[in-house]
Amino acid sequence: MRSVVVLLAGDSGDGIQLLGGQIVRAAAQSGRDVRTLSDFPAEIRAPQGTVSGVSGFQFRIASDAIHDPGARADCLVAFNAAAYTKYASQLKPGGLLLVASEGFDARSLALAKLASDSDLLSAAREQFRVLEVPVKDLTLGALAEVSLGQRDKMRARNMLVLGILTWMYSMPAEVVETELLALFRGDETNILAYKAGLNFAETLEVQDYRVELEHQGVERGTYKTINGSHAVALGLAAAAHQLGRPMLYSSYPITPASDILHELAKLQPEHVTVFQAEDEIAAVTSALGASFAGGLGVTASSGPGLSLKAEGLGLAVMTELPLVLIDVQRGGPSTGLPTKTEQSDLTQALHGRHGEAPLPVLAARSAADAFDTTLLAVKIAVECMTPVIVLSDAYIAGSAQPWRIPDIGELPSITPPRGSAGEDPYARDAHGVRPWVTPGTPGGAHRIGGLEGEVGTGRISYEPANHQAMVTARAAKVDAAARLYGPLEVVQRCPEADTLVLAWGSTYGAVRSDVERRAAAGQNVDYIHLRHLHPLHPDLKATADRYRRVVVVEMNEGQLAHHLQGLWARRVESVCKTTGQPFTTEELAELWN
Amino acid sequence: MELTAKDFQSAEEVRWCPGCGDYSILKQFTEVLASTGSDPDRTVVVSGIGCSSRLPYYVDSYGIHSLHGRAPAVATGIKLANPDLDVWIITGDGDALSIGGNHLIHALRRNLNVPILLFNNEIYGLTKGQFSPTSKEGQVTKSTPRGSVDHPLNPLTLALGAGATWVARSMDRNPAHLRDQLAKSQAHQGSALLEIYQNCNVFHDGAFEVWTDKSTQALHSVFLEAGKPIAWGGIEPTHALAWNGGRPEIRELGSEFSLADAWVHDPSDRLKAFALAALEGPLRPFGVLYAAERPVFAASHQAGTRPLHDVLHSGRTWTVE
Numbered sequence: 005m006r007s008v009v010v011l012l013a014g015d016s017g018d019g020i021q022l023l024g025g026q027i028v029r030a031a032a033q034s035g036r037d038v039r040t041l042s043d044f045p046a047e048i049r050a051p052q053g054t055v056s057g058v059s060g061f062q063f064r065i066a067s068d069a070i071h072d073p074g075a076r077a078d079c080l081v082a083f084n085a086a087a088y089t090k091y092a093s094q095l096k097p098g099g100l101l102l103v104a105s106e107g108f109d110a111r112s113l114a115l116a117k118l119a120s121d122s123d124l125l126s127a128a129r130e131q132f133r134v135l136e137v138p139v140k141d142l143t144l145g146a147l148a149e150v151s152l153g154q155r156d157k158m159r160a161r162n163m164l165v166l167g168i169l170t171w172m173y174s175m176p177a178e179v180v181e182t183e184l185l186a187l188f189r190g191d192e193t194n195i196l197a198y199k200a201g202l203n204f205a206e207t208l209e210v211q212d213y214r215v216e217l218e219h220q221g222v223e224r225g226t227y228k229t230i231n232g233s234h235a236v237a238l239g240l241a242a243a244a245h246q247l248g249r250p251m252l253y254s255s256y257p258i259t260p261a262s263d264i265l266h267e268l269a270k271l272q273p274e275h276v277t278v279f280q281a282e283d284e285i286a287a288v289t290s291a292l293g294a295s296f297a298g299g300l301g302v303t304a305s306s307g308p309g310l311s312l313k314a315e316g317l318g319l320a321v322m323t324e325l326p327l328v329l330i331d332v333q334r335g336g337p338s339t340g341l342p343t344k345t346e347q348s349d350l351t352q353a354l355h356g357r358h359g360e361a362p363l364p365v366l367a368a369r370s371a372a373d374a375f376d377t378t379l380l381a382v383k384i385a386v387e388c389m390t391p392v393i394v395l396s397d398a399y400i401a402g403s404a405q406p407w408r409i410p411d412i413g414e415l416p417s418i419t420p421p422r423g424s425a426g427e428d429p430y431a432r433d434a435h436g437v438r439p440w441v442t443p444g445t446p447g448g449a450h451r452i453g454g455l456e457g458e459v460g461t462g463r464i465s466y467e468p469a470n471h472q473a474m475v476t477a478r479a480a481k482v483d484a485a486a487r488l489y490g491p492l493e494v495v496q497r498c499p500e501a502d503t504l505v506l507a508w509g510s511t512y513g514a515v516r517s518d519v520e521r522r523a524a525a526g527q528n529v530d531y532i533h534l535r536h537l538h539p540l541h542p543d544l545k546a547t548a549d550r551y552r553r554v555v556v557v558e559m560n561e562g563q564l565a566h567h568l569q570g571l572w573a574r575r576v577e578s579v580c581k582t583t584g585q586p587f588t589t590e591e592l593a594e595l596w597n
Numbered sequence: 598m599e600l601t602a603k604d605f606q607s608a609e610e611v612r613w614c615p616g617c618g619d620y621s622i623l624k625q626f627t628e629v630l631a632s633t634g635s636d637p638d639r640t641v642v643v644s645g646i647g648c649s650s651r652l653p654y655y656v657d658s659y660g661i662h663s664l665h666g667r668a669p670a671v672a673t674g675i676k677l678a679n680p681d682l683d684v685w686i687i688t689g690d691g692d693a694l695s696i697g698g699n700h701l702i703h704a705l706r707r708n709l710n711v712p713i714l715l716f717n718n719e720i721y722g723l724t725k726g727q728f729s730p731t732s733k734e735g736q737v738t739k740s741t742p743r744g745s746v747d748h749p750l751n752p753l754t755l756a757l758g759a760g761a762t763w764v765a766r767s768m769d770r771n772p773a774h775l776r777d778q779l780a781k782s783q784a785h786q787g788s789a790l791l792e793i794y795q796n797c798n799v800f801h802d803g804a805f806e807v808w809t810d811k812s813t814q815a816l817h818s819v820f821l822e823a824g825k826p827i828a829w830g831g832i833e834p835t836h837a838l839a840w841n842g843g844r845p846e847i848r849e850l851g852s853e854f855s856l857a858d859a860w861v862h863d864p865s866d867r868l869k870a871f872a873l874a875a876l877e878g879p880l881r882p883f884g885v886l887y888a889a890e891r892p893v894f895a896a897s898h899q900a901g902t903r904p905l906h907d908v909l910h911s912g913r914t915w916t917v918e
Contacts, residue, residue, distance in 0.1 A: 033915045186913060228914045238909055245905040250678045272901030273908045277677050279898060282703040286670035289663065293674025296661055297641070297682060301674060319664050409909050443641045443659040443675070443682050451607070451654050453662025454646075463609065464654065 007066035008173065008215055009074035012165075013091045014083025014107075015052055016045055016059040019162035024061030025229075025404065026166055029183055030175040031065045032229050032406035035222055039064050039513060041073040041586065042402040046259070046342045053115030055086045065173060067217050071370075072513030073403065075588035080132075081165060083107050083139075085124055086116035092128070100213055101132040102168070104139035104161065135213060137204070139164055146200030150193055160197035167201020174216050177202055225408040232371040232400035233263035235407070236330055239378025240264075240302055241273030246379070246418040247386060250299035254279045254291040259342045260401045261304040261332040284309040288316030288329065295325040296452070298423075298442030300386060304330035306398075307340060310349055314357050320391035321361040321478065323452045324430070324438050327391035328381050333509075334398045335584040344584030345399035347509050348560040353393045354538055354567065360475045362482045364388070365537040367395040369512035372407045374400055377535060380488070383418045388485045389437050395537070397559075399510045399586045424448070430462040436481035483539045492543040496520065498528035504551040508534040508564060511587055515557050518592035529555075537564070545572060555579055555596060559587065602627040605637060607657040618769035618795035619648060622716060623655055625772050629779040630658070641684045643672045645697055648723045649689040649716035649795070666697020669704035672711050673894070680895035683783075686713040691721050694730040694750050702759040705788050710893040712782035712789040715752055720801035738800070753874035756790040757867065757887060763789035764870060764887040769796060770809040774820065774883065781885060787893050808881050821873070821884035826859035829880075845872050847880060864888040 010027075014020045021042060031038045043060035050057030064074035080095040082088035084107030095101060103125065106112075110120045118124065128134050143164045147157045163184070170180050181195060188194050230238070244251035253276055255265050269278045281287040284305055291301025305313055310331050320327045333349045335341025353365045364384050368374035374396055385392045422439045425448035430438050441448040450462065458465035459473050496519050507515040512533050519531040532547070534540070548554050548568075555577045556565040565578035579596045581587065605627040613619045630640065640658035644650035646665035653660030659682075663671045668686045675684055686704075693701045693715050704713070720738065721727040727740040731752065735744040756764045763785040767778040775793065782789040794805040808818045819829040819838070828834035828850065837859035839846045848854040863869060870887035903911075 029913065035917070183913060222917050224917050226910065226914050226916045228910070228912055241905055241908045250900055252674055252677050254674065254677075271908050271911060272903045274902055274904055275900055277898055277900045279673070279677055281670065281673075282699055285667060286673070286700055286703070289667040289670040290674030290677070292663075293643070293661075293671035293676075294678035295674075296671070297675040297678035299678030301678075315664055316667075323661070409914065412905060412909075442679075444639055444679065446638050449637050449640075449658050451609075451656075451660035451662065453653070453660075454664060455662065 006068060007064055007070060007074065008079070008217065009062065009064045009077045010079045010081065010169070011077035011091055011094060012061045012081045013058055013087035015087070016050055016057050017052065018059070018083050019159065020059045020061050020083070023162040023166055024063055026180065026183060026187075027169055027173075027175070028063055028404050029229050030170065030180045031173070032227065033179050034176050036065045036067060036217055037070050038066075038405060039070055039073040040404045041399065044343055053084055053086055053112055055090050055116060058087045058090045060091060065217055070513075071516045072589060075590040081169070083161070084116070085112045085118060088124060088128070089116050089118070095132055097131055099132050100135060101128055102135045102137060104165075105136045106138065106140040137168065142200055142204055143197050146196050147193060150196065152193065160194050163194040163197035164201035167198045167203070168205045171202050171205035172213055172215065174214065223408055227406050227408055229404050230371050230375070230407045231402055231404045232332075232368065232374045232396050233260070233402070234267050235371045235374040236264050236304075236378050236396065237267035237271055239375040240268065240382070241271060241276060242375070242415050243379050243382035243418060244273060244275035244300070245412070246415055247275075247300060247382065247420070249275065249420070250294070251276045251302060252279060252291055252294035252299050253277070253302045254281050254287045254294070255304045256281050256284045256287045256309065258284070258306045258309045260334060260398045261306040261309070261330065263401060264304050264330060264332070284312035285316060288313040288327070289319070292316060292320050292323070292325055292327055295327055296323070296443070298440070298444070300326055300328070300382065302328045302330070304332065306332045306334045307336050307342065308338060310352060311356070314352075317363065317391050318357050318359060318361055319454050321357065321363055322454050322456075324389045324478065324481075325391075326385035326389055326440075328385050328394065329391065330378070330394045330396060332396045332398060332401050341584040343398060345397045345510065345586055346560060346582060346584060347395070347397060347511070347558050348563065348582065349395065350537065350558075350560065350563040351567070353395055360479065362479050362538065363390055364392045364482055364485045364539065365395065366392065366535055367509040367537055368400055369509060369533055369535065371400055371403055371405050375407070379416055383416055384485045384488055386418055386420050387437070387488065388435070388481060389421060389440060390482055390485070395509055397510050428460045428462065430457055430460050432477065432481070435484045435487065436477055486536070486539045486542050489536055489541055492532065492541045492547060494530060495533050496523060496529070496531040498523050498530055501528040501530040502551055503529045503553040503555060504548055505529050505531045505555050505557060506534060506548075506564070506568070507531075507557040508537060509558070511557055511559060514587040514589050514592060517589040521589065521593065548572065553577060557587070557592065599634075600631050600637070602631045605630045605657050607655055609654045611655050612651070613648060614799050616798040617648070618718070618797070619652070619716065621769040621772060622714070622775065622793060622795060623652055625775045625779060626652070627656060629776050629783065630656075632776070633780055633783055635683060639681065639683050641675055641682050642687060643668045643675065643684060644687040645692040646723070647689040647692045647721070648797075649687055650692060652687045666692050666695070667700060668692070669697065669700040669709065669713070673704060673707075673709055676709060676711065676895045677898055680710070684711045686711050688713060688715050690715065690717045690719060690729045690731040690752070694752060694755070702755070705756055705759040705761040705790065707894040708760070708762055708787040708891050710787055710895060712779070712785070712791060714779070714782070715790060715792045716795040717752060717792050718795045718797040718801060719804050720797050722797050722800055726800035751874065751877060752790070752792045753886060754871060757871055757874055761790050761887070762787035762889045762891050763885070764874065765789070765885045766792045766794070766881070766883050768794040768805060768809045768883065778884065785888065787891060807879065817879050817881060819880060819882050821862045821882050821886065823862055823864050823885070825862060826856045827862050827882070828856060828859055840869070843868075843872065845876070
């Protein structure tokens with residue numbers, strides 16, 4: 005077997021995300037490729053045992069490189085009736101349904117709003133292979149000697165299931181154990197439950213369910229598993245190192261962007277100061293203050309927070325100071341779907357400011373790519389003296405994958421523009437970039453602000469021709485940021501393709517799998533995944549002009565498609581959805597032809 | 598070489614209305630920068646939006662004219678990136694107390710190490726005359742032709758409530774007092790809120806005349822000095838305040854009540870500072886109402902120190918040979 009998709013589902017207090025995380029780490033360390041997809045409620049502790057309180061974690065393990073977490077599951081692990089009810093439709097016919105039997109008693113059925121006499125499992129047996137495991141009894145049995153109350157012991161149920169899955173998917177058991185010892189700081193309780201699960205799987209009649217996955221050959225190096233939030237934090241740490249100046253990470257708590265704040269607060273990288281501001285506006289404006297003072301201001305947000313930062317971005321555009329804003333997109337508008345994913349902030353990122361206020365917009369396509377994209381954003385912000393928006397989303401933020409840690413020598417250089425006194429504040433170099441003369445520089449005193457400045461001197465000017473000149477100069481400077489891009493990457497090239505698929509952001513995995521499947525089926529489609537949403541890659545239009553059809557896939561109502569259609573004055577087909585859930589390859593196969 | 602006030606004046610043409618109180622504040626400000634030996638290369642003047650917030654353009658130092666109400670947030674970022682800079686915030690009653698109220702209270706509670714000069718003219722000037730959060734009830738303005746129905750905010754009690762460590766009041770028309778208060782605000786370690794009564798002669802002329810005009814000032818303005826009785830009325834004071842168990846009382850000085858019985862000003866007493874700040878009637882205190890010490894903000898927000906290699910390799914890693 006090449007890959008297997010497993011969906012873990014239980015109460016949000018059952019430790020589903022932790023269980024998933026451990027399997028992913030074990031799989032990655034055994035040389036398999038892994039992709040994950042989390043699905044959890046927005047409430048911290050939604051009512052126990054109910055469908056609204058179900059937390060899901062999907063992962064796909066493969067012997068070769070993969071790009072998406074898969075569509076329908078080969079195996080569903082359901083901790084209770086509510087979890088089964090919510091996810092049954094995502095299990096393939098004939099797939100394996102592993103259930104914790106205690107989660108299907110009369111009380112659990114009632115909580116899931118099912119009739120107390122309904123026989124869920126009998127019905128399930130008609131569609132799936134069902135493996136009932138008395139998880140509660142096995143856990144309590146394994147922990148009989150441990151002096152803990154039953155409630156505390158029950159918390160180790162996820163570890164018992166971890167043991168079963170470790171055996172079932174032929175993971176290295178000793179690696180998992182080492183991980184658990186480190187995770188629980190040597191506390192044996194969870195290890196006992198884990199080993200009991202392992203033994204249960206090995207000794208009982210579970211043989212039929214074991215799946216052997218081969219190991220792939222991976223590039224040499226040191227690895228860790230990262231999700232998008234951790235990757236952005238590492239990317240910022242790396243950028244601060246490359247810049248060699250103070251970085252202020254200033255943000256206000258909001259889901260799902262907050263995880264970057266937590267990561268940086270925990271990591272404490274050199275040069276990086278972390279500040280939790282009083283609101284979204286203070287977060288962006290304090291970041292801008294740091295940039296004026298000669299550091300680099302970075303802020304992040306999600307959902308409504310992006311709108312609140314629009315005012316600050318306008319000042320950053322006007323003052324031509326570097327600034328990076330990470331937008332971890334979620335379902336909107338308003339509070340919308342705080343824990344679900346969407347790409348619906350694109351139009352706001354591109355256009356959502358008062359006045360003519362263009363700025364570079366980049367998008368990360370995966371957790372690993374978020375590291376590189378963050379570094380590029382800082383490079384552009386500093387080297388072009390402009391605010392930059394990086395679009396991530398809830399899916400990238402929470403999805404994990406193995407990642408080879410780069411050597412510091414591999415990181416891109418980040419070179420601030422000239423900064424000594426003697427030049428006018430808005431004098432421009434060949435790329436239209438102004439100097440960055442920071443307070444403390446002898447003889448460099450100058451004033452900047454939100455009022456339009458005179459060409460060169462930056463002194464207040466309301467002259468009509470001057471305003472036009474400055475508007476044009478700011479836009480040209482942003483367009484010139486494309487000099488920092490690499491060559492246009494074509495992900496898939498088929499012979500004589502007349503269709504070009506364009507996508508951006510977190511749809512990468514699903515779209516790539518989809519176009520590969522199409523190519524294998526004889527449909528010749530080429531595929532370019534956009535990292536640079538503004539300015540577009542200079543070669544993109546000429547490349548797109550060669551195709552009869554251009555199809556844009558995105559998780560919104562067609563925002564990039566409409567943008568390109570206007571920009572290129574040609575027909576662009578839009579394949580989109582706005583459900584708060586990422587595309588699956590299966591779904592894409594159905595959506596267009 | 599010692600710098601003079603002129604060295605702190607920029608080449609920009611000053612564009613306030615003729616007769617505006619802001620001219621005096623700008624003049625005293627540049628004089629204080631010179632007299633305190635400020636370094637123009639390390640001085641950063643940060644403002645929001647409004648008439649007062651044009652001031653940075655006129656000062657030859659580093660400066661940023663930012664967004665309406667956001668100056669405290671911008672200054673916070675500047676201090677976090679470079680705590681050694683000498684940062685000033687210039688703001689007004691609308692800027693600081695209405696659109697920027699949130700940033701102001703958080704800068705104060707954090708004890709951001711900056712003086713905050715709040716030019717209070719009880720009106721929106723730059724937008725041509727609407728009532729402001731400090732406008733009096735009944736004040737007729739362009740947006741309140743039948744008189745304002747809003748109760749005004751008291752900037753000093755607000756600052757004290759928000760945890761400011763230095764709170765003072767001065768006025769545009771008393772240059773010596775204003776210079777003294779500006780110098781003290783700069784010397785204070787922590788956030789220093791200085792309310793400056795500033796006359797807007799176009800939209801709200803004479804708002805503070807009773808306290809600032811020489812003919813009436815002696816009767817209504819009390820100039821506080823630490824360790825001295827709180828008394829006023831002329832060179833020989835005629836009146837003094839009695840603490841009266843927390844219910845401040847105005848007493849005539851004479852045989853029944855002498856200076857020895859008066860309330861002696863103690864700027865370290867927060868409760869008494871509240872009582873002084875709350876004097877909203879005909880008697881108004883000027884000078885330092887409150888001064889205390891508390892660790893300053895940026896000192897508690899140090900950059901991390903973990904080398905990049907350790908950061909990248911944090912958590913559990915594995916090696917593929």
